[in-house]
Amino acid sequence: xxxxxxxLSVRFGEVEPxxxxxxxxxxxxxxxxxxxxxxxxxxxxxxxAGLLPLVGGRIAAGSVTFDGTDLTRLAEDQLRTYRGRRIAxxxxxxxxxxxxxxRVGEQIDVVARLHRGQSRQGAxxxxxxxxxxxxxxxxxxxxxxxxxxxSGGMKQRIVIAMALAGEPDLIIADEPTTALDVTVQAxxxxxxxxxxxxxxxxxxxxxxxxxxxAQICDRVAVLYAGRLAETRAAAPLFAAPRxxxxxxxxxxxxxxxxxxxxxxxxxxxxxxxxxxSAGCRFHARCARMTGRCRTEVPVPAERPEGGAxxxxxxxxxx
Amino acid sequence: MSLARSIAPVARALRTPVGAIxxxxxxxxxxxxxxxxxxxxxxxxxxxxxxxFQPPSPAHLLGTDEFGRDLLTRIIYxxxxxxxxxxISIAISVFAGMVLGAAAGYFGGTFDRAVTIVVDLSWSFxxxxxxxxxxxxxxxxxxxxxxxxxxxxLAQFTRLTxxxxxxxxxxxxxxxxxxxxxxxxxxxxRHLLPNALAPVLVAGMLATGDAIILEATLGFFGLxxxxxxxxxxxxMSSGSALLFKAPWIIILPGLAVAITVIAINLFxxxxxxxxxxxxxxxxx
Amino acid sequence: xxxxxIKRILLLVPVFLAVSAVIFxxxxxxxxxxxxxxxxxxxxxxxxxxxxxxxxLDRPLIVQYGIWLGNVLxxxxxxxxxxxxxxxQLIGQVMPDSLQLGGLALLLSSVAGVLLGVLAxxxxxxxxxxxxMGGVLLGSTLPSFWIGLILILxxxxxxxxxxxxxxxxxxxLVLPVIxxxxxxxxxxxxxxxxxxxxxxxxxxxxxxxxxxLPPGRILWRHVLRHAMIPVxxxxxxxxxxxxxxxxxxxYVFARPGLGTxxxxxxxxxxxxxxxxxxxxxxxxxxxxxxxxxxxxALMDPRVREAIT
Numbered sequence: 021x022x023x024x025x026x027x028l029s030v031r032f033g034e035v036e037p038x039x040x041x042x043x044x045x046x047x048x049x050x051x052x053x054x055x056x057x058x059x060x061x062x063x064x065x066x067x068x069a070g071l072l073p074l075v076g077g078r079i080a081a082g083s084v085t086f087d088g089t090d091l092t093r094l095a096e097d098q099l100r101t102y103r104g105r106r107i108a109x110x111x112x113x114x115x116x117x118x119x120x121x122x123r124v125g126e127q128i129d130v131v132a133r134l135h136r137g138q139s140r141q142g143a144x145x146x147x148x149x150x151x152x153x154x155x156x157x158x159x160x161x162x163x164x165x166x167x168x169x170x171s172g173g174m175k176q177r178i179v180i181a182m183a184l185a186g187e188p189d190l191i192i193a194d195e196p197t198t199a200l201d202v203t204v205q206a207x208x209x210x211x212x213x214x215x216x217x218x219x220x221x222x223x224x225x226x227x228x229x230x231x232x233x234a235q236i237c238d239r240v241a242v243l244y245a246g247r248l249a250e251t252r253a254a255a256p257l258f259a260a261p262r263x264x265x266x267x268x269x270x271x272x273x274x275x276x277x278x279x280x281x282x283x284x285x286x287x288x289x290x291x292x293x294x295x296x297s298a299g300c301r302f303h304a305r306c307a308r309m310t311g312r313c314r315t316e317v318p319v320p321a322e323r324p325e326g327g328a329x330x331x332x333x334x335x336x337x338x
Numbered sequence: 339m340s341l342a343r344s345i346a347p348v349a350r351a352l353r354t355p356v357g358a359i360x361x362x363x364x365x366x367x368x369x370x371x372x373x374x375x376x377x378x379x380x381x382x383x384x385x386x387x388x389x390x391f392q393p394p395s396p397a398h399l400l401g402t403d404e405f406g407r408d409l410l411t412r413i414i415y416x417x418x419x420x421x422x423x424x425x426i427s428i429a430i431s432v433f434a435g436m437v438l439g440a441a442a443g444y445f446g447g448t449f450d451r452a453v454t455i456v457v458d459l460s461w462s463f464x465x466x467x468x469x470x471x472x473x474x475x476x477x478x479x480x481x482x483x484x485x486x487x488x489x490x491x492l493a494q495f496t497r498l499t500x501x502x503x504x505x506x507x508x509x510x511x512x513x514x515x516x517x518x519x520x521x522x523x524x525x526x527x528r529h530l531l532p533n534a535l536a537p538v539l540v541a542g543m544l545a546t547g548d549a550i551i552l553e554a555t556l557g558f559f560g561l562x563x564x565x566x567x568x569x570x571x572x573x574m575s576s577g578s579a580l581l582f583k584a585p586w587i588i589i590l591p592g593l594a595v596a597i598t599v600i601a602i603n604l605f606x607x608x609x610x611x612x613x614x615x616x617x618x619x620x621x622x
Numbered sequence: 623x624x625x626x627x628i629k630r631i632l633l634l635v636p637v638f639l640a641v642s643a644v645i646f647x648x649x650x651x652x653x654x655x656x657x658x659x660x661x662x663x664x665x666x667x668x669x670x671x672x673x674x675x676x677x678x679l680d681r682p683l684i685v686q687y688g689i690w691l692g693n694v695l696x697x698x699x700x701x702x703x704x705x706x707x708x709x710x711q712l713i714g715q716v717m718p719d720s721l722q723l724g725g726l727a728l729l730l731s732s733v734a735g736v737l738l739g740v741l742a743x744x745x746x747x748x749x750x751x752x753x754x755m756g757g758v759l760l761g762s763t764l765p766s767f768w769i770g771l772i773l774i775l776x777x778x779x780x781x782x783x784x785x786x787x788x789x790x791x792x793x794x795l796v797l798p799v800i801x802x803x804x805x806x807x808x809x810x811x812x813x814x815x816x817x818x819x820x821x822x823x824x825x826x827x828x829x830x831x832x833x834x835l836p837p838g839r840i841l842w843r844h845v846l847r848h849a850m851i852p853v854x855x856x857x858x859x860x861x862x863x864x865x866x867x868x869x870x871x872x873y874v875f876a877r878p879g880l881g882t883x884x885x886x887x888x889x890x891x892x893x894x895x896x897x898x899x900x901x902x903x904x905x906x907x908x909x910x911x912x913x914x915x916x917x918x919a920l921m922d923p924r925v926r927e928a929i930t
Contacts, residue, residue: 069832071828071831071832074827074828074831100834100836101834102834103831103832103833103834104832104833104834104835105834108832108833109829109832109833111825111828111829111832112825113825116824116825116826117825117826117829118826118829119826119830119844119848120826120848120922120923121847121848121921121922121923122844130833130835131833131834134833134834134835135834166923168923179829182829182833186833186834459637459640459641461859463641463862463904463907464860464862464863464865464866464867464907465863465866466866466867466869466870467862467866467869467900467903467904467907470869470884470888470900471644471645471648471900473888474648474652474888474893474896474900475648475651475652476652477652477653478888478889547763551763551765554765554767554768555765555766555767555870558765558767558870558873559870559873559885559888559889560885560889561885561888561889574767574768574771581771581774581775581779581786582779585775585779588768588771588775589771589772589775592765592768592771592772595765595768596763596764596765596768599763599764599765600759600760600763600764603759603763604759
């Protein structure tokens, strides 16, 4: 297994916005980490990349085992040799992800120079190869541009090139298409999928768009309010969701042939980390809620049909 | 703005420890300035040369100056001059700035552009330079100082009021009022100005601190209040020459300026926090 | 960049005309007859006629301004009423001293202010931050002439490390530069701190960490560079403010310079000298602001493009 996260909990002072998260990603595999805003997806990503101290958080419990090494036990200096080199990050908004005062070429070059010891010229050659592989026309001219001169889709390709420049084993992509036009979204998603297959990378794709998940993910982990709801291979998950929240998320995907206006939204909103309720955190919005859901926390348990599930009253599996 | 609404933030500011200490000092200084003839132990203008250059003693708590005048008395009377000059000139400046800024922001057009150009122009020139030009025209003294301070800070209040008016003007409830047939004057005085009031008044308060420094600086140059009338600045105008012989004559009035200005700033900060208008002040 | 520069300089022309017009008008706004104000009491009728002809005082105001501006641009700043020497000569003598003082104070403000601001931002809400911010409050609220006097008292009178006044040698520059610099340091440190904290929370900084760049390199090469944009903007706007500090401090330390000359002339009603000093200070402020804008454009590619 390339990445194995077990019982991960994150704390900010007294608040624990993320508790007991577990999932795996193998090489050549795409894991979709899904949930609404506020479910803890981005925090999970930052915890895996060791970036929590930047925002004032810390890993309170659990392990993040990457290629046999528990990253939570590494010192910051050691962790840095992983970041950008073996674990790369693609952030949500390409508009703000690049240093506006530096030419984009230099921003990509620095990764190969830093992590692969390449010379200035060598790194630039790597960059140009990458940009060509990402089907960016006139790569040399793009290298000399400043970020504000490029379109959103182009910037996201630059961010992806930055991620690839260290020849990583794992890419964490945090909502890589949210800020882009719909047509560009499809291109970027397609591009990421292709890279994973060609280079045998692991990809952790964070998204709230179940449509994207259905399109390219091999495995899915559903988060709700900082806890794991369900994790399973993508195909059976979409065919027969067991957690009521998963089912509701799938119900939100607009499909062909649906009557206009029948888009099933989920009533209510994700509670904030400071105001988590007792029992199952989804109970207030759940149609299958019983008395037990209010008091007893459902623990994620392995299931005979595969994956893990944290629900007292799951939907029937046919 | 009703009385209750304007007092509540002040009370909240006074409940913070820093706000309370700063408020106490300001109350003390204002009381001293108002009651100067009653509480000052000596006359401020009677020279007594045999008693000159006395260090602090029971008879003269803060010592005497080069003419033998009691320093405590002169600092108390100095508070009267310095505070009244600063407060009055800033008040006039705030009023004029609000009128100009509101008119520019509300009516827009050529008038707005002209005001903006002049305001931007004077913005990059230090207040002391603007003040010195004014003093050059009007001449040294209390009047010149007041005019200098008033004009030096006019740009700041005009700019702030204008930006406040512009920010509120486009909000929905103004549109609603207008569509209900409210006239321009009604909207301006009933809706726009009251909403712009809090930030401008707080800015005015903070500027009063700067004005005290400006008054002190002009006084120090010998261009402010003319003898024998004491102001904190003019008391220091004999400058470095006295530092060898009787440093307290220079140190103490400066200390009064320093503590008062710091108190104004700290109290102003507490008030800004109580009113929650930090971002609105920064926009300007 | 060149076209930006030309545009920016052309923008200064109307500003210069407006400011110089105000300074020109001083002579006409002060109470009394302009001729009397340009002459010593009891001057002869022939002297009066000479002055009147020289300034064109019988012509319309706008023509007078033209004559005055023409003279100024040719380096003729008139004659001092008190010393009867050409004002240009007087200004030329003290200008280098003022430039030296103002330049050094600006340098100190920027360098020390940025370093302290970075320190405070790095130690946010811990004691170094509180210490710096306390110093910022003092530096931005204490009257600079009083700080100067206190520094003289401690370091010159009590300790005898530096001369009390005058402009001989480098040691006489130390206290004046520090006195002017304190206000500038406070301003720069405060803006730098806020900008550093703000920039450090931006997305691109997160991504720089995610790229595995060493934190020191991120701080100094990327975060600081960005944080410098608002700092330079404020500094450009407030260069005049720091130069204004020089006026006060020169007077405190009795250093020859534009400030001392100006204050003395104001007290002596020597209007040609007053006008010349104010004009020089205004030009210094305008050039300082221009310099700040150019540095800003060099630092931020977006600013460069927005204007050209």
